[in-house]
Structures are given as C-alpha cells and as structure tokens.
Amino acid sequence: MIDVVLKKGKEKAVLQKHPWVFSGAIEHVKGKPANGDIIRLLDGKKQFLGYGFYNDQSRVAVRLLEWNEDTAVNEDWFRQKVRTAVAGRAHILEDGSTDTCRLIFSEADYLPGLIVDKYADHLSVQVLTSGMQNAMPVIIDELNALLKPTSIFDKSDATSRSHEGLETSNVLLAGTHPPELVMVKENGITYGINIAEGQKSGFYCDQRDNRRLLAAYAKGKTMLDCFSYTGGFTLNALKNGAALVTSVDSSALAIETLQENIRLNSLDSAKHTAIKSDVNAQLRKFKESGDKFDIIVLDPPKYAPSRSALDRASRAYKDLNRIGMQLLNSGGLLATFSCSGAMDMETFKQVLAWAALDAGKQVQFINQFNQPEDHPVRSSFPEGEYLKGLLCRVW
Template sequence: MIDVILKKGKEKAVQHRHPWVFSGAIEKVKGKPENGEIVKLLNAKGEFMAYGFYNDQSRVALRLLEWDEAVAVDEAWWRAKVGVAVAARSYILEDGFTDTCRLIFSESDYLPGLIVDKYADHLSLQILTSGMENIKPVIIDELQKLLKPASIFDKSDASSREHEGMQPSFGILAGAQPPELVEVVENGIKYGINIAEGQKSGFYCDQRDNRRVFAGYVKDKAVLDCFCYTGGFTLNAFKQGAKTVTSVDSSALAIETLKSNLTLNGFDEREHRAIQSDVNKQLRKFKEDGEMFDVIVLDPPKYAPSRSALDRAARAYKDLNRPAMLILNPGGLLATYSCSGAMDMTTFKQILAWAALDAGKQVQFIHQFCQPGDHPVSATFPEGEYLKGLLCRVL
C-alpha cells in the first residue's frame, strides 16, 4: 500500500475524523497510486493516521475510510458498512405508509461518494468518486443480497464525477429495466417516479418529513407550490384539505408527472392549476395580475454549490423570497427552503429579514425544517447538513 505523507500542522482534521484531505495538505506521495486506489496516510513523523481513497485530479485528494491501522479495508469491510446503512433505515419502511427513502448517504454513512435511493422494489445508485467506482461490483452484489431489488439503476451523471476524472455512467446495473413510472408510497401518498429521466436519483425524498409538517397548515387555504417538481408539496396539501393549489415548475416532464400523480391519488378533480414557467418570472406575473395566496412553498435548486458562490446565492434567495412575500395575504405562510450546504441557517434567516424589509413586510419564524433521518449528519462531517427551511408568517 502506497504511503501519502501529510504536511506538518495538518493533522487536526484527520485526528477529528473528518473524511476529507485536500491536495494542499499533502507533503509527499511515495509512489504513483492509481486514482481510486486505497492508500495509507501518515503524518509528518511517519505515524499512521488513516486509510483512504486517493485521487490526484480532485481538490479532495484523499477521502478517508478507516482510522484503525489494524482494520483491513477489504470486501467484508465494505459489505458491513452497506449492511449497517441499510438496516438503519428499516424504521422508515416498516409502517407501510412509505416504501421509498435514501438507503446510503455518502460520507454521512462513511461510504464516500456512494448514494443509494430505494423506490419500492427498485434502487437508484449514484457513484461520485473514483474509489467507490472501483468497489461498485461489491456494492451491487451486497445490495442484491440484502434487498433482492427488481433492478438497480445507475444515475452516476453528476458533475462531481468530472472532478474525479470520470465520465458519466447511466443505465441498468442489475435486474430488469424499470418501468417508465415506478409507483412508490410516501406518507401514504402515491407517486410515479421516473428513475431514468427524473432529476437527481429520481425523487427528492429528503423533503418527506417537511412535506408532512407543512401540510398541517394548509386546510381550506389557497396554496402556491413553486419548483413543484412532481408534486410532493402539492399532493400533501390536497391530502390535508387545501382549498386550491397552484403548482409552478419550468420542467414540462415534471408538470406532466405531477398531473399523473394527481390522478393516481384521485386528486385530479380538485381545484388545481399547473403552470410551466420560470418561477421568478411567474411570481412577478402573479403580482402584476393582483393574485394572492394564503400559503406559498419555495423549494428552489441549489443556489450555492460552494462557499465562493455564497454572496451570489444570497442575492438569488433574496430576489426569490421578496416577490413571494408580496403576493401573500396578510398573516399568510411562506415555507421557504435552501438545499445549499454552504448556506447556514443564521445566514438564511438574515436573507429573509432583508427580503421582508425590501418588501415592506414583517416576518415571524414559526418552524424550522431540516433533512430527515435517512439523510443523517455525521458529527465529523458537518458538510452533510445541507437542507434547511423556515416556515414564516408574513405580516
């Protein structure tokens, strides 16, 4: 096993079991490891620190796996880690009201670069690191043994693969081709999931708990669901008695899937309107038309992929939330979210305060949203905490 030497003074994060070592913290590599190869990390004195994946094309040159020198990172090690992660989600799937969730959440499950989502009897897999790509056959085999899925579909088309020197990977890994729409149940609501063509791994199960909590506030209300995708918030709103729901998304596929999900749940006769449009543009149009709502959901894509983009993202969040506040009836509720890991909750609250000031409104924060238990946050990897949201009363 090739040795990688850490620069003097760079030991603290490794000792605290943070899984990333950046290229600038490395003093020397004794040899020429292949990208994705497991190497041994030593401190400047030559003492063992950890085993990890190496990649010289990535800013994160090492993704650490094991801090005990006596423990072999072998096939049994990988299978055990997968088994622990899968077993930890069993409580979500036991009640029969949900058969979809995230089974493996990358570094937060101590499997850097591996994401696995369960959609009924089908699995969607993303591999984002070269090291995990090397282990893929073992991962697939263990998932088959544990879950006996009808299929395992590869959705490893994320841009982060480029940073690891890898091409996108897409298609069937095991089993049969999944149907165009896989029917799943979340919170007792049915969804048709397009694994092959849907965004990310196919569905945003990280909002499962938040959708349920949000829906408790919508009975007899006029609801606007922005960035609605395939209707998570829309369907939960109708289930809990919303008077009307307007759903907005720029994706034609998302809108069509949303409509089929309404029919699937018997909500197609409800007072619903679907609008394919840019959300910011549509919010301005609602204002111009004098249209008002009682409850608004804003669940945008990631605006801040890194800390360097935070200032630009802050402006984007402000420019999104301000016009939404202007079309809320007095005392109306705004459920607004950020999935940017670089955006902390304190900053997000400040942005909303600025948006309210510009809109001439007052805002009360009445509930904080976060990611659910199948998206855990490791104590040694705070970067895994990315989803945050606020339920605001706008006066």
C-alpha cells in the same frame, strides 16, 4: 499500500475524524497510486492517520474511510458498511405507508461518494467518487443479496463526477430495466417516479417529513408550490384539504408526472392548477396581476454549490423570497428552503431578514425544516447538513 504524507500541522481535522483531505495539505506521495486506489495517510512524523480513497484530479485528494490501522478496508469492510446503513433505515418502511427512502448517504454512512435511494423494489444509485466506482461490484452484490431489488439503476449524471475524472452514467447495473413510472408510497401518497429520466436519483425523498409538516396548515387554504417537481408539497396539501393549489415548474416532464400523480391518488384536479414556467418569471406575473396566496412554498435548486458562490446565491435567495413575501395574504405562511450546503441556517435567516426589509414585510420564524433521519449528519462532517428551511408567518 501507498503512503500519502501530510504537511506538518495539517492533521488536526483528520484526528477529529473529518473525512476530507484537500490536495494543498499533502506534502508528498510515496509512489504513484491510481485514482480511486486506497492509500495509507500519514502525518508529518510518519504516524498513521487513516485509510482512504486517493484522487489527484480532485481538490479533495483523499476521502478517508477508516481511522483504525488494524482494520483492513477490504470487501468485507464495504459489505458491512452497506449492511449497517440499510439496517438503520428499516424502521422507516415498517408500517407500509412509505416504501421509498435513502438507504446510503455518502460520507454520513462512511461510504464517500455513494448514494442509494430505494423506490419500492427498485434501487437508484449515484456514484460520485473514483474510489467508490472501483468498489461498485462489491456494493451491487451486497445490495442484491440484502434486498433482492428488481433493478439497480445508475443515475451518476452529476457534474461533480468530472472533478474525479469520471464520465456521467445513466445505465442499468442489475436486474430488469425499471418501467417508465415506478409506483412508490410516501406518507400514504402514491407517486410515479421516473428513475431513468427524472432529476437527481428520481425523487426528492429528503422532504418527506417537511411535506407532512406543512400539509397540516393547508386545510381550506390557497397554496403556491414553486419548483414543484412531481408534486410532493402539492399532493400532501391537496390530501389534507387545501382549497386550491397552484404548482409551478420549468420541466414539462415534471408537470406531466405531477398531474398523473394527482390522478393516481384520486385527488380533486379542479382544486389544482399546473403551470410550466420559469419560477422567477411566473412570480413576477403573479405580482403584476395582483394574485395572492395563503401559503407559498419556495424549494429552489442549489444556488450555492460552493462557498465561493455564497454571495451570489444569497442575492438570488433574497430576491426569490422578497417577491414570495409580496404575494402572500397578510398573515400568510412562507415555507422556504435552501439545499445549498454552503449556506448555514443563520445565514439563511439573515437573507430572509434582508428580503423582509426589501419587501416591506414583518416576518416571524415559526418553525424550522430539516433533512430527515435517512439523511443523517456525522458529527465530524457538518458539511452533510445541506437541507434547511424555515416556516415564516408574513405580514
């Protein structure tokens, strides 16, 4: 096994069990590991620190897996991590009202770069690191043995793969190809999920708890669901008696799937309007026409992929929320989210305070939204906490 030696004084984060080692912290590498190889990490005094994946093309040159020198990172190690992750989610699926969740969440489950989502009897995986790419034959074999899925489909089309020297992938890994729409249940609502062509891994199961929480406010209310995708917030609100829901998304496929989901659940389509449009442009149209809503959901894509983009992202979040606040009836509710890991909750609150000033509104934060338990956050890896949201009452 090749040794990677840290510069003097760069071992603090590793000793605190943080799994990332940046290239600038490395003093030298003894040998020539291939990208994705497992290496031994040493401090400046040549003392053992951990085992991890190595990649000299990535800013994160080492992704640590194991801190115990006596524990071999081998096939059995990977199988055990998969079994532990899957077992920890089993109770989410027990009552039958939900059959979709995240089974493996990358660093949170000690498998950096691996995401596995369960959609009924199909699995969708994203492989984002070269080391995990090397481990996939074992991972696939273990997932097949544990769950016997109808298919395992590779949705590794994230641009972050290029940072690891990997090409994108969108192929069947095991089983039979998933149908155009895989039927899943979440909170007792049925969704048609397009695994092969849908965004990310096919569905955003990280909003499961938040959809249910917000739906409790929807009875008899008018709601605007922005960046609605296939209708998670829309369907929960309609099921809970919303008077009228307007959904806006720029994707024709998402809108088409959303409308099919309304039919699947026998919801009243007369209480729903779908608009294919850029959200920011549509919000300006609503403002010009004087439209108002009781509840507005703002769930945009990631505006800040890194800390360097945070200032620009903060301005984008502020402008989006400013116009959202102006479209609410007095005392209305704004459910607003950020999935940018670089933006913490306190910064997000400050951005909303600026938006309120610009909009001439008074705002109360009455609840907080978080990612659900199948998206856990390791205490030593706070970067895993990416989804945050606020429920605001606006006057």
